[in-house]
């Protein structure tokens with residue numbers, strides 16, 4: 401733990417994420433032990449406290465990501481040009497089995513460090529590469545080795561959920577590793593195919609028996625549909641703690657069932673925009689009154705910070721609103737989705753999804769997961785006029801100055817504390833070397849460079865230059 405008895409963040413612009421969406425300027429936040437002890441002006445400094453000058457900065461709760469395949473961070477950026485089809489082929493069919501327990505460990509360690517660095521203090525590790533319990537033990541070992549708050553969402557894409565949840569070694573794992581510690585929560589992670597025989601029923605029953613939530617990729621174009629939602633609903637498996645990931649291509653009827661049963665949707669806008677699950681559904685969530693949290697999905701393609709998630713979510717929602725209006729020859733004069741709403745989704749929204757009222761807020765008594773956004777060396781740090789807008793559209797991970805998790809300082813003055821980045825790098829390098837050798841160079845290269853569909857350049861009577869940009873260029877990365 402800290403060498404400090406307390407931490408005082410002095411004189412910042414504080415976003416406590418209360419119901420009023422308050423903005424408190426020139427305000428101190430005092431952390432004692434693992435809790436928020438006080439929020440106010442001119443607080444006394446306890447003896448032995450670390451005092452952090454938060455002037456010109458924004459103090460807010462740690463952000464919460466409700467869906468991140470942390471094991472895949474070992475392949476950071478590899479799938480930048482993929483669609484969902486290429487992802488499924490690569491991970492589910494061709495190469496997911498190549499991941500050894502140490503590879504799960506390597507990806508998880510790097511992902512956990514990356515999250516802390518960006519002020520994401522709680523991550524749901526949507527861990528669907530756990531094809532043996534040794535893999536699961538490695539995942540937990542990794543999460544335990546980094547001082548973030550995690551929820552292991554246990555999954556295994558290589559076997560039917562009814563099979564792996566019934567295995568005695570799975571139940572043994574739960575008994576051994578999931579001990580009720582509030583730094584490591586637990587969910588079951590599997591998808592519902594829509595097969596009318598409902599083969600996922602036994603897995604839902606295991607979740608009910610263990611009293612843990614289910615998180616499921618729902619409304620993924622071409623993969624999961626309204627059929628799965630209907631089966632879950634008709635069999636009584638939609639609960640307030642169920643998290644529906646993406647929910648991007650469902651009918652109004654499915655959204656109504658989700659709303660009526662009190663579940664929440666984890667929106668991964670960067671993912672939905674480029675992989676093809678469906679349009680990022682925040683517009684539909686607003687219409688149906690469904691609670692939203694944010695997530696980044698996987699670093700195989702996308703950025704592991706929620707600044708990008710907030711920014712892309714605002715952009716996608718507003719873009720759709722404008723296009724829908726233009727199609728009716730109307731002009732949108734007032735944006736429906738506001739910056740303060742996406743900041744709330746990135747904090748309280750995640751806490752709600754995880755049924756953790758003590759997270760995602762700076763209320764006195766809440767867990768001390770705190771982020772200070774402040775960068776005195778950056779021309780983007782001022783003027784600080786609209787703090788919610790600043791968080792959503794101006795700030796970046798490099799502006800994350802200080803991070804506390806459970807009262808512990810894990811990043812300070814832009815530097816991670818007590819983190820062995822060199823060891824994380826060695827782990828990931830070893831995984832990359834293993835995968836590359838096991839796949840072979842040809843498969844490695846073609847996996848990263850999917851074919852580009854032919855683009856026909858339209859005839860243009862005004863064309864007078866030989867230059868073509870997108871249509872004729874075809875590069876291969878890492879050849």
Ligand SMILES: [Zn+2]
Nearest residue numbers: 467526617697
């Ligand atoms: Zn996912």
